[in-house]
Each structure stands twice: as C-alpha cells, then as structure tokens.
Amino acid sequence: MDPHLLRTFVAVASAGSFSAAAQELGYTQSAVSQQIAALESDLGTTLLHRRPVAPTDAGARLLEHAGPILLRLSAARADVIRLSGQPAAxxxxxxxxxxxxxxxxxxxxxxxxxxxxxxxxxxxxxxxxxxxxxxxxxxxxxxxxxxxxxxxxxxxxxxxQLAASVLAESAALVAFPTGHPLAGRASVGLADLSDATWIDAPDVATPLPQLRALAHSGGFRERFTYQGTDTGGLLALVAAGAGLALLPGPLTHPGVAGVPVTRPRLVHxxxxxxxxxxxxxxxxxxxxxx
The missing domain is CATH 3.40.190.10 (Periplasmic binding protein-like II)
Known part of the structure; x- marks a missing residue:
C-alpha cells in the first residue's frame, strides 16, 4: 500500500471533500481523484462514497489503521534522521x-x-x-x-520505539469545589462518582473515556469542555462548580479540595x-x- 495514497485518502475522508483535500495537499482535484481511485484499485474495494463524500465500511476500517501506520512511518523517518549524527542547533x-x-x-x-x-x-x-x-x-x-x-x-x-523512564509518582486526586458534600472525605471510589458531572479537559485532566475504563463503569457525563493547557483555568472551573476532574496532587488552588482515589488504587x-x-x-x- 503506497503511503502517499494513504495520506491522500485520510485527507479526503477528514475534509469530506476532494477539492478541500486537494487544496490542503497542494494537488489538483483531478490528481486527488486519481490517487483515491488507485488506492481503491489496489485494495479491490470502494473506500469513499462520492455524493456526499464519506467513508464506506471498508474505508472506515482503513481509517482506523491509517493513523498508526502513518505515525509509525513518520517516526521511522525521524529516528533515522536523528541517528545520522547531524548537529542540532x-x-x-x-x-x-x-x-x-x-x-x-x-x-x-x-x-x-x-x-x-x-x-x-x-x-x-x-x-x-x-x-x-x-x-x-x-x-x-x-x-x-x-x-x-x-x-x-x-x-x-x-x-x-520511544524510550520511557519514570520521573515521579504522586497521588491521584479528584478535584472537588470546597463546598461539595464529598470535599472533606479522606478518600473516594472512582466508580461511586460515575453519576457526577465532569469537566472534559483531555489535555490537562484524565480524559473521560479513560475514567470509564479505570472505574469499569459507564457514566462520567460531561458538563463542560475545557480546551487548553492552562491548569489554573481548569482549577478555576472546578472551584466554580463546573464539574469534577481527576488530577495529580497536591492541589493548592483556592476553592478546590483534592480527595485521593483509593478504589481502584491509582497513581499520577x-x-x-x-x-x-x-x-x-x-x-x-x-x-x-x-
């Protein structure tokens, strides 16, 4: 499978348009259409509905594979370049x-x-x-x-192939507004909070799908979405009652109380x-x- 064709397919599927993908990639619309046709011919199946542009079942499955494949290819290229010994400015x-x-x-x-x-x-x-x-x-x-x-x-x-080493571990805390009935508890169980409302802040706090996986429970409904990397802004939302968040301790923000999670045992x-x-x-x- 040609990775150039795969990248074009991902661009068209993401944009929902052959013309928009062509503009993004710097190709003509005709070239994009030809590349998608070549990929479909190689795989022997239709990957995209044309009107409107949307993945077929086969195309949706290919999209699941495409992200990791393209990422690994980019990672391989970067790793080889790093090993080339070129000086870093x-x-x-x-x-x-x-x-x-x-x-x-x-x-x-x-x-x-x-x-x-x-x-x-x-x-x-x-x-x-x-x-x-x-x-x-x-x-x-x-x-x-x-x-x-x-x-x-x-x-x-x-x-x-990334090397990883642990630098530190600390307690994992649920951040409550100080007026919350559970804010004074010595500990909480994560599954017991599945009916609470949470702030969806995937770049700062524990993402909600991971909360459900850790608690082996559904729920954890989203009340507020926070997009950004400012930890103070997220804690201010918790203090204002916008929802809960699972964060590292200690928490010292005014109006926020951190309660350790002991069921299950978790670490930050x-x-x-x-x-x-x-x-x-x-x-x-x-x-x-x-």
Missing part, C-alpha cells in the same frame, strides 16, 4: 501541563546556560501531541504525565520519553532525571 522539550513543572523549567534554563550556542524551547501540549511530536521528530524530548494503575503504563499513542505518573538523542538533547534528558 535547537532542542525542543515538549511537556504536558502538569509535567512542565517549575523544576523542568529550571533544568531547561540550567542546560541552556551550559550550552549557549544551542537554542532550547519549551512547548506545552497534550499527552498525545507530546508523544507524537517526539516520535515524529518535531520534539526532541518529552515529559508526559497521567493517571494510571500502579502496574500499568501511561496510555499513550503507539508512536514507535510523570515520564520522560525520547527516541534517539543528539548530544544536546541527551544532556537535557540526563538533567531531567532525578
């Missing part, structure tokens, strides 16, 4: 909001002072964006955090992730390890 550290702590910023500044000719950048993003960015080479080193069972890995996208973990490292990126990674 820049190093980009990607971090999720709670992982990009004051310590990470201090370490980054310290390494930059030791290597004044290298330009270091700190970029805050969601977990998937950080892991994908490291795999594809847009980020050199990543700091990711999340809530998981003590013996389980963090739920990250399949982004190729911060991990360092990277592929092949250039010397400046390796120095940064070593400095970030405790």
């Amino acid at each position: 820049t190093v980009v550290l990607g971090a999720t909001p709670f992982a990009g702590s004051a310590r990470a910023a201090a370490v980054l500044a310290e390494v930059q002072r030791a290597m004044p000719r290298v330009r270091f950048t700190l970029l805050l993003a969601g977990r998937d964006a950080v892991a994908t960015g490291v795999a594809t080479g847009t980020l050199d080193v990543g700091l990711v955090d999340g809530v998981t069972a003590p013996s389980d890995p963090l739920p990250l996208p399949d982004a190729g 973990r911060t991990e360092l992730v990277h592929g092949s490292l250039t010397p400046p990126a390796r120095a940064l990674a070593e400095a970030l390890r405790p």
